[in-house]
Amino acid sequence: MRKIKSVSDLEKWREAILEKEKGHEFIISVCGGTGCQAYGCQKVKAAFQKELKREGMKEKVALKITGCPGFCERGPLVTIYPQNFFYQRVKAEDVPLIISETIQHGRKVEHLLFEDPMDHHKITSSQEIPFYRTQMRLLLSHNDLVDPTRTEDYLAIGGYGSLAKVLFQMRPIEVIEEIKASGLRGRGGAGYPTAKKWESCRKAPGETKYVICNCDEGDPGAFMDRSLLEGNPHSILEGMLIGAYAIGANEGFIYVRQEYPLAHKNAGIAIKQARKAGLLGKNILGSGFDFDVEMAKGGGAFVCGESTALIASIEGKVGEPRSKQTHTVEQGLWGKPTNLNNVETWANVPLIIRKGSKWFSSIGTDKSKGTKIFSLVGKVKNTGLVEVPMGITLKEIIFNIGGGQQDGKRIKAVQTGGPSGGCIPASLFDVPVDFDSLTQVGSIMGSGGMIVMDEGTCMVDVAKYFVHFLQEESCGKCLPCREGLKRMGEILDRITEGKGDEESLSLLEELAEVVADTSLCGLGKTAPNPVLSALRYFRPEFEAHILQKRCPAAVCTPLIQYSISETDCTGCGACAKVCPTQAIKGEKKQSHLILVEICSKCGSCKDICKSNAVMVQ
Amino acid sequence: MERKTVNITIDGRSLDVEEGNTILLAAREFGVHIPTLCYMDHLSPYGGCRICVVEISNNGGGKTFIDTSCTHEVREGMVIQTNSPRIIRARKMLAELLVSSAPNVKITQDIAARMGLLKVRFPMEDNRCILCGLCIRMCYEQMDGKALGFVGRGMGRKVSMPFEVRPETCRLCRGCDYVCPGVIIPCQGVKEPGELCGRCVRIEEMPNCCPMGTFGCFCEQNPL
Numbered sequence: 001m002r003k004i005k006s007v008s009d010l011e012k013w014r015e016a017i018l019e020k021e022k023g024h025e026f027i028i029s030v031c032g033g034t035g036c037q038a039y040g041c042q043k044v045k046a047a048f049q050k051e052l053k054r055e056g057m058k059e060k061v062a063l064k065i066t067g068c069p070g071f072c073e074r075g076p077l078v079t080i081y082p083q084n085f086f087y088q089r090v091k092a093e094d095v096p097l098i099i100s101e102t103i104q105h106g107r108k109v110e111h112l113l114f115e116d117p118m119d120h121h122k123i124t125s126s127q128e129i130p131f132y133r134t135q136m137r138l139l140l141s142h143n144d145l146v147d148p149t150r151t152e153d154y155l156a157i158g159g160y161g162s163l164a165k166v167l168f169q170m171r172p173i174e175v176i177e178e179i180k181a182s183g184l185r186g187r188g189g190a191g192y193p194t195a196k197k198w199e200s201c202r203k204a205p206g207e208t209k210y211v212i213c214n215c216d217e218g219d220p221g222a223f224m225d226r227s228l229l230e231g232n233p234h235s236i237l238e239g240m241l242i243g244a245y246a247i248g249a250n251e252g253f254i255y256v257r258q259e260y261p262l263a264h265k266n267a268g269i270a271i272k273q274a275r276k277a278g279l280l281g282k283n284i285l286g287s288g289f290d291f292d293v294e295m296a297k298g299g300g301a302f303v304c305g306e307s308t309a310l311i312a313s314i315e316g317k318v319g320e321p322r323s324k325q326t327h328t329v330e331q332g333l334w335g336k337p338t339n340l341n342n343v344e345t346w347a348n349v350p351l352i353i354r355k356g357s358k359w360f361s362s363i364g365t366d367k368s369k370g371t372k373i374f375s376l377v378g379k380v381k382n383t384g385l386v387e388v389p390m391g392i393t394l395k396e397i398i399f400n401i402g403g404g405q406q407d408g409k410r411i412k413a414v415q416t417g418g419p420s421g422g423c424i425p426a427s428l429f430d431v432p433v434d435f436d437s438l439t440q441v442g443s444i445m446g447s448g449g450m451i452v453m454d455e456g457t458c459m460v461d462v463a464k465y466f467v468h469f470l471q472e473e474s475c476g477k478c479l480p481c482r483e484g485l486k487r488m489g490e491i492l493d494r495i496t497e498g499k500g501d502e503e504s505l506s507l508l509e510e511l512a513e514v515v516a517d518t519s520l521c522g523l524g525k526t527a528p529n530p531v532l533s534a535l536r537y538f539r540p541e542f543e544a545h546i547l548q549k550r551c552p553a554a555v556c557t558p559l560i561q562y563s564i565s566e567t568d569c570t571g572c573g574a575c576a577k578v579c580p581t582q583a584i585k586g587e588k589k590q591s592h593l594i595l596v597e598i599c600s601k602c603g604s605c606k607d608i609c610k611s612n613a614v615m616v617q
Numbered sequence: 618m619e620r621k622t623v624n625i626t627i628d629g630r631s632l633d634v635e636e637g638n639t640i641l642l643a644a645r646e647f648g649v650h651i652p653t654l655c656y657m658d659h660l661s662p663y664g665g666c667r668i669c670v671v672e673i674s675n676n677g678g679g680k681t682f683i684d685t686s687c688t689h690e691v692r693e694g695m696v697i698q699t700n701s702p703r704i705i706r707a708r709k710m711l712a713e714l715l716v717s718s719a720p721n722v723k724i725t726q727d728i729a730a731r732m733g734l735l736k737v738r739f740p741m742e743d744n745r746c747i748l749c750g751l752c753i754r755m756c757y758e759q760m761d762g763k764a765l766g767f768v769g770r771g772m773g774r775k776v777s778m779p780f781e782v783r784p785e786t787c788r789l790c791r792g793c794d795y796v797c798p799g800v801i802i803p804c805q806g807v808k809e810p811g812e813l814c815g816r817c818v819r820i821e822e823m824p825n826c827c828p829m830g831t832f833g834c835f836c837e838q839n840p841l
Contacts, residue, residue, distance in 0.1 A: 301770065318767065323664045323688035476748065476767075476774030478665050483714040486772060487739050507738055514710040517683050517703065518667045 004278045006286045007164045010155075017152045024062040026103055027081040029144050030090075033068025033227055034262055035384075036075035040092070041065075044076050047095035055099060064153070067143035067231015070385035071131055074114065079126065079144055086126040087112035117381060117403060131382040134400045136363070136389045138371050139347050143231035148266040151273045154234035160279060162353035166242050167287040175246035176202065179349065182357035183369035188214060188305075188342035189417065189446045190522075191368070191435035197339060201247045201329040204337035209249035211240055212333065212340040215256045215263060216310060218302040219418025220469060222449035224373040225343035227385055229256065229263040232347070233270035237280070237293060239346030242353060244291045247339050252291065255310055257298040268295055302419075302473035306521045307332075307340045309475065320475045321521035342447065344373060364390035368434035372445065378414075378452035379406045388433070395429040398452055409454040413537070417446025419466045419473075420526035422533025423459060442533040444526070458555035459538040460545055464492040466530040474523060481524030484515035488531060496556040500546040509535060554616040557601045561617050564605075566591040568613035575605035575614065623693040626677070628700065640686035640697055641669055651686050651699050652708065652728060654715075655749035657796060660758055662687040663750050668711055668728060672698040683707065705732075713737055719744040724798035745799050748774060752793035760792045 004010050030036075030045050045065055052058050069077055074088035080102050087098065090112055101107045113122040114129050126132050146153040154160070166175055180195035201209060213236055217225040229236055240252050254271075256264045271293050274280040282290045296314045298304045304319040311333050313319035332338025348370060352360045361369045368390040374397065377383045381403030388397060394414055398404065405411050413423045416433075422443035424431065431437050435445050453462065471485040491508050494500050512528035512535075519525045535542060544550050551559040564575070564584075571589040576582075583599040586592030594605070594614075606614040621636040627649050634643035639662065644651050654666035664685045673689065674681045677696040683703070698704065709732045716729040717739040725747060729737075748767075753776060756762040764787035768777045778784060 303770075323662075323685065325684070325689050472771055474771040476769070476771045479667050479711055479714060479748075482748070482771060482774070483718050484710075487714060487717075490740070503738070510706075511710060514707045518670050518707050518711060520664055520667070520685075 002277065004285060007168060010160060010164055010285065014155045014158075017156050021062070021156060024060065026061045027064060028061060028098075028103075029064045029066045029079045029081065031067070031069055031075060031077040031144065032065035032148075033072070033075075033143075033230060034223070035068060035072035036077060037262070039075040039089075041076035043092040044078065044090055044095060047092040048099075051095050051099045055104075057099075057103065061103060064145075064147045065149075066146060067148050068140075068227040068385065069126070069144040070137075070140055070227070070387070071126075071129075071382070072384040073382060074384075077144075078112075084125040084127075085109075086114065086124065086129070088114050130403060131384070131386075131401055134392075134396060135387050136371050137387045138351060138363075139228060139235075139344065139373060140231075140385060140387045142235070143227065146232050146234075148231055148233055149269050151234060151270070151277055151279075154232070158354065159234055159350075160238055162350040163238050163241050163279070164285060166245055166353055167285055167289055172202065172246045172248065175242060175353070178357050179246070179352060180357075182352045182360040183364075183367075184345065184348055184352060184360070185368060185435060186342060187344035187348070187372065187447065189420065189444060191445060194341065194345055197329060197341070198243060198247050200327070201249075201337050201339040204330045206337050208251075208336045209247055210333045210336060210338045211244045211247060211249045211252040212310070212314070212338060213240055213252070213254040213343055213346050214305065214307070214310060214340055215254060215260065215267075215343045216298050216305040217260075217343075217447060218257065218300075218305055218473070219420075219447060219449040221377045221451050222375045222418055222447060224375050224385060224448045226260050226263050228343050228347050228373070229254075229260075230266050233263075233267045234274065235350055236267070236343055236346045237270055237274055239349035240293060241279070241284070241291055242349050243339065243341065243346065245289055247337075249339065250290050250292070252293040253296045253314055253333075254293060255296045255298055255304075255314060257304070258300045264295065264297065271295065301475070302470075303475045303521070303523050306523060309521065310340065311338065318475075320477050321523075323520065344448075365432060365434045367436055372433070372448060374416075374448045374450045376402050376450050376452070378450075379409065379411065379454040379457070380404065380452045381406055390434045391432045393430050393432055394424065397433065397450070398429065402452060405454055409456050411452055411454045412457070413453045413459065415443075415451040415453065415462065415530070416449065417444035417529070418449040419470050420444060420522070420529055421446045421449070422529045423453070423462065423537060424533070425537040428537075442536055443529065456553055456555070458496075458551055458553035459534045459541045460492065460496055460551075461553075461555045463531045463534040464489065464496055467492055467527070470523065470527045474527075478518075478520040478524060480515045480518045481520065481527065484511055484519075485524075485527055487511060488515070488528070492531075495542065495545050496551070497558045498545065498549040498556075502546065504546060505535070505539075505542055550617075560601060561596060562594050562599055562601060562603070562605065563615050563617070564592050564594055565613045565615055568611050570611050570613070572610070574608045574610070578604040578608050580604065623691055623695075625691050625693075625695045625697060627697045634691055636691070638691055640671060640673070640689050640691055640695075643691050644671075644686065644697075644699060649699055652731060653687060654724060654728060654747070654798070655751060656687040657751055657754075660751065660754040660796075663754065664688040665748065665750055666711070666715070668708060668715075670704060670707055670711075672701045672704050708732055709734060713739065715747065718742050719747045719799070721745065722747055722799045746776060747799060748776070749798065750776075751796040751798070752776060755792045755796045756787075760788075760790050762786050762788065762790065762792070765793060 076090050078087040078090045101109050123129050176195050176198050184194045185191040215225050215229050280292050301319050303309045304313045306321050307328050309319045309321040328338045371387050371389050373387045376386050386401050413425050415423045438445050467489045471489050474481045476482045512531050516528045544552050554560045569591040576584040581598050581600045583595045622633040623636050651669050653669045655663045669686045670683050671686045672681045674696040712729045712732040716725040717737045719725050720741050753765045756765045764784050
């Protein structure tokens with residue numbers, strides 16, 4: 001690693017890297033994201049290494065372990081450049097075949113290509129896959145080109161060019177003006193204009209100022225920030241450098257939760273390399289600007305995603321929020337002006353500087369600019385990370401990118417914004433995805449979780465799940481959040497057990513509104529959203545639980561009953577074999593019967609029955 | 618030295634109050650009652666019980682928000698409502714949550730009575746600690762003991778000593794005991810489960826000037 005002392009040094013280094021890369025005829029990029037690691041990509045990587053060594057092609061072929069390209073469901077993912085062959089569900093056994101067919105003869109390996117679920121034809125490149133086709137991948141597109149542990153890879157795609165531009169061609173005020181013109185809003189959830197935050201922090205009196213990158217993503221089912229920090233940590237560092245320059249800060253922190261070891265590791269490596277290269281530290285690129293970043297590890301408390309709690313956590317105190325009349329931009333970390341932005345916000349910054357605010361503001365809607373990454377999960381065919389321009393409709397995301405319903409059950413709602421968000425019913429799927437429209441329908445953009453639910457999901461159960469999640473994660477400092485959520489959980493428990501009465505709903509609503517009104521921090525203020533939105537759009541489901549003691553989605557076990565249809569049962573006996581409580585009786589080839597008193601309602605019989613004879617009511 | 622003042626409006630009255638004061642202090646100075654629980658003079662405001670919430674508008678416009686008066690500082694032109702319907706509803710619910718979790722702590726009964734609460738819709742529990750944090754702040758800020766703190770999160774939160782062992786810094790001054798609202802013997806008024814007697818508030822001439830909002834309970838059975 002060389003030490004860069006000026007912009008010309010940086011450009012020389014970049015040229016040298018590009019020159020060296022020309023020597024490689026092929027690039028094999030293996031996804032090393034957390035999802036693909038779980039699928040066993042390390043074995044695939046080892047197999048590639050072994051095979052390349054055996055064939056003596058190490059010079060000709062570059063093997064990269066990259067960040068997450070997003071299509072986690074189909075992992076481990078391998079892309080071969082320059083042909084742009086996209087292989088999915090690759091196993092170590094497939095590696096020799098890829099080497100002999102694709103690398104040596106330039107042919108595709110048919111069985112590893114993605115198959116269109118509609119017409120069953122094979123798709124070669126990722127761009128043609130329906131999952132990727134509708135996306136606009138500004139931030140994620142680099143994830144499969146960059147090895148996060150190599151600064152050289154980031155430089156090869158033009159990295160740190162924006163930093164050089166900012167340090168030598170722009171004054172701090174101009175940087176803020178540029179971000180303001182771009183219309184970038186905070187990606188952490190609330191959508192506060194980034195430039196406005198920077199400006200207030202710049203104007204706040206004080207010599208010492210801090211910038212913080214918030215990677216304490218804790219929403220169930222969300223992994224956007226993690227993938228960005230794991231896959232392209234240098235882009236976050238560059239964003240923070242630019243922000244720090246604009247604000248006048250010389251120190252920064254990246255706050256990563258404990259549960260993200262890979263993000264922690266990759267960001268740590270990136271910081272070390274950047275320091276070595278002189279991109280962090282004193283007198284960066286000879287501009288006289290000093291900046292350094294430290295890692296801070298969170299203990300995994302959801303509430304530490306809240307700015308004041310996060311700051312308390314970095315200070316070494318208990319991660320609890322405080323009253324926020326004085327904003328953190330005036331009094332934050334150790335009482336000094338502190339600018340805190342989400343990972344995705346920081347990642348957008350170098351992009352805006354490189355391509356200009358005009359280009360950025362041409363994407364998206366009137367008030368929400370740029371793209372947003374969502375983690376699309378739940379009952380859709382394709383799950384993973386999707387990056388879409390703001391203003392795209394929910395329908396397009398769920399049906400075009402997500403591929404629609406999974407197995408014959410109609411999609412009925414989507415939950416956006418995690419535990420602070422709400423459920424949006426299918427009738428509102430034409431709503432454009434931007435900060436203000438989502439707030440209008442009772443949900444929020446949040447950090448970008450998107451959970452699709454179908455007819456097999458009980459909305460009362462969903463509301464109950466989120467309330468219990470938040471009840472566990474509440475810090476317990478303020479009464480409405482600690483006691484109120486507990487009581488809301490109790491009421492929902494009673495409803496799902498069939499013990500709810502007509503007063504339950506009005507009490508639940510009243511309680512939810514007071515909790516939202518009086519809680520101390522964002523966690524409590526938004527905690528009732530899942531309940532309130534479920535009540536707003538799916539009240540009949542709640543009423544069915546209370547008045548008819550029935551769960552329409554057949555999820556709440558105390559309210560459902562399993563039975564076997566006499567006409568459909570073939571008497572194969574498979575159900576009786578799997579029943580853990582021996583509740584199924586019947587002679588071979590005769591219709592079987594479930595003894596209701598013994599039945600534990602586990603659903604194993606329904607899963608195993610081939611003739612669909614087990615019914616739930 | 619003349620002190621700087623700002624003009625604010627509390628419940629329709631225009632007042633000049635000292636800059637830097639919290640809304641609670643300003644209100645008390647002018648005799649406006651705001652009930653409190655986790656607040657105590659000379660201890661830092663905590664903002665945990667939320668009983669002292671008020672409705673605030675920064676410029677008198679239509680957009681209002683709710684915050685605790687014990688932590689919110691006055692600003693020029695602020696318009697504050699201490700007993701709007703939204704506030705009364707919120708306080709009543711908070712009192713209900715509080716009294717249902719710790720019905721045998723006198724202050725929770727007092728606050729419930731003061732809010733006019735006669736029925737509790739949640740199952741009663743019997744917590745003795747209301748997690749107001751007064752003992753911790755007393756120990757830390759006034760006695761320099763640093764012997765107490767909160768441990769645990771959410772429902773598992775409790776007041777404890779480091780590793781549950783009394784540290785050397787604790788001098789057994791009993792400052793914690795002195796401020797704890799949980800050690801006062803509660804009202805023993807006749808109650809069905811879930812019912813509050815509320816007899817004290819049925820007295821017509823309940824004065825509205827008790828600054829602490831902990832106006833005593835007049836039940837005959839009350840041993841205090």
